Structures are given as C-alpha cells and as structure tokens.
Amino acid sequence: MSQRVIGLDVGSHAITAAELKLGKNGAVTVMKFGQIALRPGAVTCGEVVDVLEVSAALKRLWREAGFSSKKVVVGVGNQRVIVRPADMPAMPEKDLRSAVEFQAQELIPIPLEEAILDYQVLERYMGNGGTEMLKVLIVAAQRDMVSRLLVALDEAGLTASIVDLVPFALLRALADASGFGDIDGEDVGAEAIVSVGSGVTTMIVHEYGIPKFIRTIMLGSHDITQAIAEELDITADEAEGIKRQVTVGVEDGDVVDKARVAVKRRTALFVDEIIGSLDFHTNQVGNAGVKRIILTGGGRRVPGIAERLSEALDAPVSVGLPFSRFELGRLGLNDHQLRDAEDLAAVALGFGLAGRPVEKGARRLSLMPPEVGERREQQKQFATVAAGLILFMGGLFYVWQGKAGSADEARMRADQEETRLAKLQSDVAELGPVAEFERVVDGRQQLVQSALGTDISWSKVIQEVATVMPDDIWLQSFVGIAPQDGSPGRFTVTGHGSDHTSSARWLLRLDALESVSGLWLPSSVRKAKGEFGELSEVTFSSSGELTLRAASGRIERYLAISGHDVNDGSTEAEDEATGSDE
Numbered sequence: 096m097s098q099r100v101i102g103l104d105v106g107s108h109a110i111t112a113a114e115l116k117l118g119k120n121g122a123v124t125v126m127k128f129g130q131i132a133l134r135p136g137a138v139t140c141g142e143v144v145d146v147l148e149v150s151a152a153l154k155r156l157w158r159e160a161g162f163s164s165k166k167v168v169v170g171v172g173n174q175r176v177i178v179r180p181a182d183m184p185a186m187p188e189k190d191l192r193s194a195v196e197f198q199a200q201e202l203i204p205i206p207l208e209e210a211i212l213d214y215q216v217l218e219r220y221m222g223n224g225g226t227e228m229l230k231v232l233i234v235a236a237q238r239d240m241v242s243r244l245l246v247a248l249d250e251a252g253l254t255a256s257i258v259d260l261v262p263f264a265l266l267r268a269l270a271d272a273s274g275f276g277d278i279d280g281e282d283v284g285a286e287a288i289v290s291v292g293s294g295v296t297t298m299i300v301h302e303y304g305i306p307k308f309i310r311t312i313m314l315g316s317h318d319i320t321q322a323i324a325e326e327l328d329i330t331a332d333e334a335e336g337i338k339r340q341v342t343v344g345v346e347d348g349d350v351v352d353k354a355r356v357a358v359k360r361r362t363a364l365f366v367d368e369i370i371g372s373l374d375f376h377t378n379q380v381g382n383a384g385v386k387r388i389i390l391t392g393g394g395r396r397v398p399g400i401a402e403r404l405s406e407a408l409d410a411p412v413s414v415g416l417p418f419s420r421f422e423l424g425r426l427g428l429n430d431h432q433l434r435d436a437e438d439l440a441a442v443a444l445g446f447g448l449a450g451r452p453v454e455k456g457a458r459r460l461s462l463m464p465p466e467v468g469e470r471r472e473q474q475k476q477f478a479t480v481a482a483g484l485i486l487f488m489g490g491l492f493y494v495w496q497g498k499a500g501s502a503d504e505a506r507m508r509a510d511q512e513e514t515r516l517a518k519l520q521s522d523v524a525e526l527g528p529v530a531e532f533e534r535v536v537d538g539r540q541q542l543v544q545s546a547l548g549t550d551i552s553w554s555k556v557i558q559e560v561a562t563v564m565p566d567d568i569w570l571q572s573f574v575g576i577a578p579q580d581g582s583p584g585r586f587t588v589t590g591h592g593s594d595h596t597s598s599a600r601w602l603l604r605l606d607a608l609e610s611v612s613g614l615w616l617p618s619s620v621r622k623a624k625g626e627f628g629e630l631s632e633v634t635f636s637s638s639g640e641l642t643l644r645a646a647s648g649r650i651e652r653y654l655a656i657s658g659h660d661v662n663d664g665s666t667e668a669e670d671e672a673t674g675s676d677e
Contacts, residue, residue, distance in 0.1 A: 097116050097117060097118050097119065098116070098117045098450065098451075099114060099115065099116055099117070099126070099163060099164065100114070100115050100117060100168060100447045100448075100449075100450030100451075101113070101114045101115075101162055101163075101164055101166070101167045101168070101447060102115065102167070102168050102264070102442075102443040102444060102445065102446030102447030102448070102449070102450075103167040103168065103169045103248075103253075103443060103446060104169075104170070104261075104264075104439075104442040104443040104446060105138060105143065105149060105169065105244065105247070106133070106138065106141075106292060106293070106393075106439065106442075107133070107138045107139065107140070107141065107292060107293035107294050107295070107315075107317070108132065108133060108135075108293045108393065109130050109131060109132050109133055109393075109439060110130065110131050110133060110149070110152055110153060110156055111129070111130045111436075111439050111440060111442070111443040112127075112128070112129050112130075112156060112160065112162065112167070112443055113125055113127070113128050113129075113440060113443040113444050113446075113447050114126045114127040114128070114162050114163060114164075114447070115421070115444070115447035115448065115450070116424075117448075117450065117451055122422060123420075123421050123422065123448070124421065124422040124423070124424050125418070125421045125422070125423050125424060125426065125444070126163075126424040127160055127161065127162055127163075127424070127426065128160070128426050128428070128436065128440070128443075129156050129159060129160030129162075130156075130436060130439060131152050131155055131156040131159070132152075133148070133149070133152055134148055135331075136607075137149055137152070139294060139562070140173055140174065140294045140295055140313055140562060141171065141172055141173030141174075141261075141292070141294065141295040141311075142173055142175065142240050142243070143240075143243040143244050143247050144243075144609075146243055146246050146247045146250060147250070149247040149251075150247045150248075150250035150251040151251075153247065153248065153251035153253060154251050154252070157251070157252075157253075165252055165253045165254060166253070166254050166255075166256050167248070167253055167254070167255055167256070167446075168255070168256055168257045168259055168446040168447060168449045168450055169244060169248065169255050169257075169258055169259065169446065170257075170258060170259035170260055170261050170263070170264055170442070170446055170449075171236055171240065171241060171244065171258065171260065171261065171462065172260060172261025172262060172295065172297050172311055173240070173295055173311060173313075174311060174313050175236060175237040175240045175558075176234065176235070176236045176237075176240075176260070176311065176462075177203050177204065177205060177234070177235045177236075178232060178233070178234050178260070178262070178309045179199075179202040179203060179232075179233045179234075180217075180230065180231070180232055180233070181195075181198050181202060181230075181231045181232075181233055182222075182228055182229070182230060182231075183195075183198065183228065183229050183231055184226060184227070184228060184229070185219060185226075185227040185228060185229050186229075188458075191214070191216075191229075191231075192214075195212070195214045195231065195233055196212065198231075198233065199212055199233050199235060202233060203233065203235040205235050205237060207235075209237060209238055209239075210235040210236065210237060210238060211235065211236050211237075211238050211241055211258075211462045211463075211464055211465075212233070212234070212235045213234050213460050213461060213462055214231050214232060214233050214234065214460065215231070215232045215234070215458075215460040216229055216230070216231055216232075216457075216458075217230045217231065217232055217305050217306060218230045218305055232306060232460075234260060234460060234462065236258075236462045238464060239552075239555070239648060241258060241462055241464060242464065244258075245258075245464070245467065255463065256450070257446075257449055257450070257459065257461045257463065258461050258462040258463045259445075259446055259449045259460070259461065259462075260309075260460065260462075261290075261297050261311075261442055262288075262297055262298075262299040262306070262309045262311075263299075263306075263445065263449070263460070264441070264442045264443075264444075264445025264446045264448075264449070265288045265290055265297065265299055265391070265441055265442060265445055266288065266299055266301055266304070266306060266445070267444075267445040267448040267449070268415075268417045268420070268440075268441040268442070268444045268445035268448065269288050269389050269391060269415045269417055269420075269441055269445075270286060270288060270301055270304055270389075271286055271387075284383050284384055284385065284386025284387065284410075285300050285301065285302045285307060285376075285377075285382070285383045285384065285385050285386065286300070286301055286302075286385070286386070286387045286388075286389065287299070287300045287373055287385045287387070287388045287389070287410075288300075288301075288388075288389045288391070288415070289369060289388060289389070289390050289391070289392075289395075289404070290391045290392040290395075290415075290441065290442070291315055291316060291390070291391075291392040291393070291394035291395045291397070291400065292315045292316070292392050292393060292394060293315045293316055293317045293393065293394065294313065294314075294315045294317050294318075295311060295312070295313060295314075295315055296311070296312050296314055296315050296365075296368075296369065296392070296394070297309075297310075297311050297392075298310045298311075298312075298369065298372055298373065300373065300376050300385060302383055307376065307382060307383075308372075308373075308376035308382070310372045310376075312368055312369070312372065313562075314365050314368060315392075315394050316338075316393060316394030316397055318361060318365060319338060319357075319358055319361050319362060319365070319394075319397055320334045320335050320338050321334070322357045322358065322360065322361035323337055323338055323341075323354045323357050323358065325357075326353060326354065326356070326357035327350060327353060327354065327357075334354075337350060337351060337354045338354065338358065338397075340354075341354050341355050341358050341398065342396050342397060342398065355398075358397065358398065358399070359398075359399060362397055362398070362399045362400060362403070363399075363403065365400075366399070366400055366403045366404060366407070369404065370403075370404065370407045370408065373385050373408060385408055385410055386410055387410055387411055387413070388404055388405070388408065388410055388411070388412045388413070389412075389413055389414075389415045390404070390412055390413070390414055390415060391414070391415035391417075391438055391441050392438060392439070392441075393438050393439055395414065395438060396438070401414075415437075415438075415441055416437060417437060417440055417441040417444050417445075418433055418437050418440065418444075421444070547647075547649050547650040547653060549577060549578040549579075549584070549646075550577075550646065550647045550649050550650065551575065551577050551578070551584050551641060551645050551646065551647060552645060552646065552647035552648065552649075553575050555610070555645070555647070556575065556586070556610055556611070556641065556645050557573060559608050559610055560573075560588075560605065560608070560611075563604040563605060563607060563608060564601070564604060565592070565597060565600040565601060565604060567592055567593040567597050568590055568591070568592045568597050568600075568601055569590060569591055569592075570588055570589070570590040571588075571589045571590055571591065572587075572588060572589045573586065573587075573588050574586065574587045574588070578641070583640045583641055583642075584640065584641035584645065585638060585639065585640055585641065586611075586638065586639060586641065587636065587637070587638045588636070588637050588638070589634070589635070589636045589637075590634075590635060590636075590637070591632055591633065591634055591635075592632070592633045592635065593631070593632070593633065594621065594631060594633055595619055595621060595633055597633055597635075598616055598619040598633055598635040598637075601616075601635070601637060602614050602616055602637070605637075605639065608644075609642060609644040610641060610642055610644035610645040611639045611640065611641060611642065611645070612639065612640050612641075612642050613639050613640040614637065614638075614639040615637065615638050615639065616635060616636070616637050617636050617637070617638065618634075618635060618636050619633055619634075619635040620633065620634050620635070621633050622634065
C-alpha cells in the first residue's frame with residue numbers, strides 16, 4: 096500500500112510544498128506541488144518572524160494547491176541550528192541518549208535548557224585497538240525558533256510529524272550516493288551540495304550519501320540585491336528588478352552595467368566564503384576532496400557563482416534537477432514552469448522523502464520539542480480510553496435492556512447504585528485537600544506570571560541587533576535595563592564606525608526591528624587616526640526602548656507546562672521566574 100507525505104519548506108521569499116506518493120517498490124511520485132510568495136520580512140534568515148503572515152500564506156497555499164492532508168514534514172536550517180560530529184564508543188541505544196547529552200555540553204554553544212537536542216548515528220567503524228566506534232551527528236536548535244515555526248503551522252491548521260534539517264533534505268533530494276572516483280576506486284571524492292537562498296546559504300558535503308560536513312552561512316542573493324541598492328542609491332525592490340535583468344543577461348543601459356559591476360564584486364566575496372568553508376572540510380585529516388558540486392536554490396542564478404566555484408575548487412558544477420529523480424503526476428505545470436520551480440523545490444521534496452520508513456534498528460532525527468510529542472501521546476491515550484469507555488458503556492446498556500423485565504434484578508441494581516453513590520460521596524470528601532492544593536497552585540502561578548510578565552529575552556535582542564548591524568560598525572558595549580515600575584525596558588550601546596554615515600545606517604537598520612523603538616543617537620564624534628590624520632573613526636552612543644516583541648515568552652511556556660504537569664507548584668516555577676536571558 097502506498098503512503099502519501101507532504102514536505103513543507105518555509106523560505107525567506109516563498110513557501111513551497113510537495114505531496115509525494117511513496118510506493119512499496121521504492122517508486123516516488125510527485126502528486127501535488129505548490130508555491131506561494133511571502134511578504135518581505137515575514138521570514139528572515141530562515142527564521143519565522145511574523146507568525147500571522149506565515150500562517151495566512153500557508154492557508155492560501157493549502158486552499159489553492161488542494162493537498163490531501165494537513166500533516167506535514169518541516170525543517171529548519173539557519174544560524175540557530177548547530178550541527179557537530181562526534182566519535183563515541185559503540186553502546187546500546189538506551190545509553191546513547193545520555194552519552195550524547197553529556198557530549199553536547201562540550202560541543203554545543205547553546206544552554207541545553209534552551210535547546211532541542213537530537214542525534215543521528217552516521218556510521219560504525221573500528222577504532223584503534225579494535226574498539227567498535229560510532230560516528231554520531233549531534234544537532235541542537237534554539238527552542239523558541241522551532242516553536243515559532245510550529246505555532247505558525249498550528250495557526251494554519253497544520254500538524255508537523257517531523258522537524259527535519261534542511262541539509263538532510265538537500266541530501267535526499269539531490270545527492271548521488273553511489274560514489275565516484277577513478278576506475279580503480281582510489282581517487283574517491285566527496286560531493287558538495289550548495290543551496291543559495293535569499294538570506295541563507297546551506298552546504299552539505301557527503302561521501303556515498305553519508306554526511307561529512309554541514310555549514311550554514313548567513314549570506315545569500317539578498318546581499319547581492321543590497322549591493323545593487325547601495326551602488327545605485329535605490330530601494331531594495333528596484334534593486335531586485337535590476338538584479339533579475341543582470342541574471343537574464345540584459346546588455347543595454349548604464350544602470351544595468353553599474354549593477355553588473357556591483358554584482359560581480361559582491362558575488363566574489365560571497366563565493367569566497369563558500370570556497371573557504373569547503374576548503375576547511377577538505378583540509379581536515381581523513382576527508383576526501385570535493386570532486387563534484389551541485390548548485391541549487393533561488394540565488395544560484397546570479398552570474399558568476401558556478402564559474403567561480405568550479406575554477407577555485409577544480410571541480411565540475413552542475414545545476415540540481417530534483418524533479419528528474421521522481422515520477423510526476425498531473426501537476427498542471429508546463430516544462431518552463433517546472434524548470435522555474437525546480438530551484439526552490441529540492442528542500443520540500445527532501446522533506447517529503449523523510450516520511451519513508453527507516454530501516455530496522457535505525458532512527459529518524461527530529462527536532463520536535465519533547466513536550467509536543469508527550470502532549471500528542473496523552474491525547475492519543477485519552478482517545479483510546481474514551482473509545483474503550485464508550486464500548487464498555489454500550490455493552491452495559493445492552494445487558495441492562497436484556498434484563499429490564501426483571502423486577503428483582505432492577506431492585507438489586509438500585510441497591511448497587513446506592514452503594515456506589517455512598518462510595519462517591521466518600522471520595523468527594525477525600526478530594527477536599529486536592530481542591531485546597533489547587534488553590535495554592537493558582538496563587539503561586541499568579542506570582543510566577545507577575546515575575547515573568549516583563550521578562551526580556553536579551554539573547555534574542557542582541558542576536559537581532561547583530562543581524563542588522565552594518566558591516567563597518569563594531570560595538571564596544573551593550574547595556575540592557577529590564578522594565579521597572581511600568582516603564583519599558585531600555586538599552587544603551589557605544590560603538591565605533593568608519594564615518595558619520597555609519598552612525599546613520601545604524602539608526603536606519605535598527606529602526607526596522609520590531610523589538611526596539613524610540614531610537615536615539617545622543618552623540619557621534621569623528622576622530623582622526625594615523626600619523627597625519629589621513630584616516631578617521633567615529634565613536635557614537637545610541638539608546639532605545641524595548642517593545643513587546645523583545646519579551647522572552649517564558650510566561651507562555653510556563654503556563655503551557657503548568658497546565659499539564661503541576662507537581663508541588665514551587666521550586667521549578669519559581670526558579671524559572673527568577674532566571675535571566677542575559
């Protein structure tokens with residue numbers, strides 16, 4: 096019997112979904128496919144920012160594409176997802192989870208209480224002295240980032256069955272796992288898949304389908320659009336249109352010629368970052384060199400990327416064609432439309448393939464929050480108990496009807512009910528202390544709500560500031576003040592820049608953040624540097640207020656947890672209330 100799985104890719108510019116039919120014989124058919132554009136800023140650097148905008152777009156996509164299910168496989172891949180390899184002694188599965196958590200404390204730069212952690216065993220091998228070893232890939236993702244994605248799905252009426260990794264999806268959809276090398280098999284090489292998105296570029300290097308290196312860099316085609324906008328002093332929307340003219344090879348016009356120079360300059364820096372990452376992998380002991388590169392993603396069409404990669408790495412570069420690997424149903428797309436969609440389809444198709452059953456003894460990595468799985472299991476158990484209770488009550492009713500004519504039996508049942516009523520009254524009396532306990536818990540919950548009501552996620556604020564901060568500015572200090580006595584939280588920074596325009600760009604960039612307001616630049620002082628004053632540097636200070644967007648959201652998480660798992664109502668909740676995100 097065939098199985099249907101929907102892979103869903105929430106990108107910076109568009110949401111893409113593909114419904115696959117997985118046959119028992121290994122055949123895969125793309126039954127439905129759809130894409131819908133997103134408003135700029137709804138998803139930034141691979142992270143959902145505007146939950147309502149994303150959920151509205153998902154509803155439109157499901158309505159227009161007509162997918163057969165609301166259960167999907169999604170994934171994440173950005174700077175808040177950390178992937179680290181580790182070599183560990185072979186051990187039973189029940190012990191491996193604890194060993195991974197211990198190892199993660201050293202390898203993962205995220206507090207484990209703020210992360211969702213999982214792992215994947217890549218291979219087994221014999222170490223020194225004949226000891227069996229495991230090559231394990233440890234993955235950690237910021238909990239709040241994954242939660243926002245799941246909330247957007249929930250608002251759209253969708254349910255995630257797996258939270259996968261974008262690099263793994265690219266591997267499934269595009270990788271050649273057969274291996275390649277010379278005729279004697281000695282010069283075996285690795286294959287690199289490079290997906291160039293709007294704000295995120297994802298790389299995965301594999302050998303025979305086994306991941307060897309994963310890297311995500313916060314650069315993409317949007318940086319090239321920004322370079323055009325700065326070069327020509329135009330808006331980002333105007334720059335995007337001119338970039339497309341450069342991409343398709345428009346020859347005429349001074350504006351296009353100037354844009355082409357800006358594209359070439361920024362592309363060189365962008366590609367150098369990719370090359371540096373791949374060189375880092377190759378230079379590690381035991382890693383094979385990259386012998387082939389597959390290029391995909393909406394930004395791969397920028398001129399010069401493929402040529403420069405091929406020249407620098409001395410390896411052929413080919414364009415990823417994921418649709419060629421599948422049978423295609425009636426998608427309603429002509430060949431030209433399919434080709435345009437193909438650059439954005441690989442991740443969604445790869446997520447869909449994650450729905451295939453795993454081999455016996457293997458496990459599927461998923462960054463689904465544990466509390467979500469526990470809640471679903473509780474709901475499933477409740478549904479099972481409810482169904483059993485209904486059947487039981489139906490059986491009792493049938494028996495009662497069969498014996499309704501017997502007065503003696505009726506009197507006997509009446510006596511039994513009286514006994515049962517007396518027992519229930521006794522139980523009610525015993526439950527009195529429970530009600531009192533619930534009142535105590537409610538009081539403590541109000542205390543926690545009061546403590547967490549003004550809690551600020553300083554790590555999120557600093558990450559957002561770092562994301563939009565101009566390249567020619569470096570900060571000397573960042574001081575944050577939490578809300579007090581009804582006043583909003585504030586922050587103050589001191590920093591340095593190249594000139595006064597650096598200070599101005601600082602204000603413009605931060606003004607785009609929804610977590611800050613009331614930006615102010617009290618001072619911006621230019622100082623000459625160098626023996627003859629030929630260089631300059633600006634020292635500035637800036638301040639601003641925090642909005643509700645800067646809140647940590649820990650109050651919602653606390654309420655969600657306390658609503659399902661109330662213990663003694665004290666220690667854990669109070670510790671959470673007094674914690675800090677700084």
